[in-house]
Amino acid sequence: MKVSLKWLQTYFDAPLPSAHELADALTFHAFEIEEETDTMLDVKVLPNRSADCLSHRGIAKEISAILNLPLNHDPLREPVPEYAATVSPSILLHVQNERTCTRYSAALVQGVKVGPSPAWLKEALETVGQRSINNVVDATNYVMLDIGQPLHAFDAKKLGEKDGRRALGVRAAREGEEFTSLTGERYTLTPAVSLIVDGAHDVPLALAGIKGGKAAELTTETTDLIIESANFDGTTTRRSAQLLRLWTEASMRFQNRPSPELVGYGMRDVLALIQEVAGGEVVGLADTYPTKQPTIEPVVTSREHVNGRLGTEYTDQDIESVFTRLDLSFVRLSVSETQEGGLWAVTPPFERTDLTIPEDLVEEVGRIMGYDTLPPTELPPIVGKPDQNRYRGIERIKDQLVEQGFIEVSTQSFAKKGDITLANPLDVAFPALRASLEENLVAALAKAKYVAPLVLEPKQKPKLFEIGTVFPKEGEHVELRMTEQALDRGEFATDDVLRDEKLIAFGTDYAPKQYELGAFTPYSAYPFITRDVSCWVLGKTGAEKELEHVIRDNAGKLLIRLSQTDVYPAHAIEDSKISYTYRLVFQSYDRTLTDGEVNAIMEQIYTALRNEEYDIR
């Protein structure tokens, strides 16, 4: 939710602190901030607060509670006309299913002039990344972004009449029914989707709670409006949006179940704003609200409960101050005849549909007081010994294999083929879950053989193993797979299914080896080239070190590995001639080397060796 700082300021008499301070206040007491500019904050409102905080008013209320700054006005506490169950001689409403549409209200406004919005309205919308369309549409968007109620405007004259009244209906779409949205996309519908229809001709006007349609679109010719303020069921809206792959500002709000009480506030504010920016007169209003939102039940909590969950020592005064700042009304309950205080029945305001259990209030106290006030507390020691035996069984197998020269690899669980396939794979080439580690290990070995000169000693043969979960049709299990059998043919020396009982027995009282790692050194994505060089050297102490120096000093930066591969004769005597063979590996971090380039480097090395009077074989 992008919020404009200028817009937020309209809620406060006192000047608000800087964007950065506001971002900090929200970050540590309410919501993550995804983006911050001098004029705007993009606030990440999570599902638990999307019913009330996808709005400037909601964010202003949070800032008010966090900074303990009073709001100068609160649209949700100002009187709202009693629209509920209003009937109108000019509008006829028919809602087919009150479960999918909990409340529907519509107003007829005549004599408006559709045109550009005033500068302040354009600026407000543009600051939060919305495009200005015209004064009427902008008014509906502004009120939605201000208090959170989605709204829609239809051209009233494009609707038919029934018994002399403009008629609107809410019904399920028919299988295969077609709909064209305001922006021209066509959708083929199913009964899972709810529609707003022209009650006289049964023509679809809008996807309920999601998006308006072409049929009753506003134009500059429009003079009469039907304004919709309604509440659509969260599950229906969510399923429809998923089905149509159409997520809108309206659907995002409805799927999080804002209070149907908000409908009245939205209607009140949008009618006032339309009259202000586009003129016109409200000639009728109808509201169908068959089952009023039940009164919010008080939630009972105690000081003991709050501190007992948080591990704090907040006082009654601390806790009551949080309730007051958040506009949660409370009554003090008496604990017993002799003990007063520390127990409350808290009634949240209608828009805070998220506060239903005592733990919800614990969170309100914790976050407003600030989690920096929690004292880090260590757990008491346990009785007995922790059980890590099964895990240690696996680690013992790994240690045993590493000791015998095996390298552990970790590969992807997605495979080309397998017994279980995914309905929505990320990569269509790997749609299954691996039924065995074999395929991956074969590929890893081929790769390991290729890269071996880069990381292994010349005589070290790449041998790999993996221990991982596989998913054959008889059910998942942990598999041990190796590229060859271990030399030490003890337990777990070959491919195996690792059952819990065996692992537990093998791991009991085993202490896995610990290693300390150093910093990560990136490796090149480009191919490498190897060359060998052999020299006769008079066998004396340090002779081979000198030889290595000459090679290194003349090889340049592209030499990334130098290993001795052979010494002949293996057991030389002092002052006799010995042949040393080295493998040189060349690689660049930014390009593919050519043979010519490496040959030139080798020539340099040969020349240097000859100058030092080494006898190159």
Place this chain on the structure above:
Amino acid sequence: MTAPGRLHPITIAIRETADIFGRMGFSIATGPELEDDWHNFTALNVPADHPARDMQDTFWTKETPPRVPRTHTSSVQIRYMEEQMKKGIEPPYRIIVPGKVFRNEATDATHEAQFYQLEGLVVGTDVTLAHLKGTIERFYREYFGERSRARFRPSFFGFTEPSVEIDAWFEPKGKEGKWLEMSGGGMVHPHVLENASVDSKKYQGFAFGGGIERLLMVKYGVPDVRLFHTGDIRFNYAFDKTAL
């Protein structure tokens, strides 16, 4: 004498982690990687058709009913508590769960479709959010260095109430320290305890979960999470290694 091979760096990190938590009395629990809807979502207080399900992009299998390559190791919270209660073992519980998880999201340097998570769960009669802070802070101090600390920010997860994001203060050698987002956590939601047959009137606890690759990326400067699970042995050898 054969030259020794090498462990995968994730294994080394999990060993260090298991050792630190072991000294704080944590056992290790495991559970299936392919989960049912109940253990991955519903029992964790993330009901069907709830917007909280959008917080994790999920793979589904082509089965009836479909199963899910678990999106988090939190499913093992339910599995573990169910099993204990079935055996008649009431809390205290103190476990960590290192394991592979799956997310159906576009991959980049910080996102992989499969990665490892470390889950923690502590249940008892008087376990508090301050205990979560103390536990995780001790872990960070032992893993990242004595000067590390933990910081909480408010968040939302269906399975915890209150819910927090956990940041670690990390000072790389010779560089300036910074706060890094590491984990999510909070007090186990009473519905979660009840769904695993644990009496939420009598017991309470905390849980946390975070990426293990992320720990390594921060501590050793690994630039790209996609390097971890390619089966390329160069990754094992890209770190200096000393046996302790």
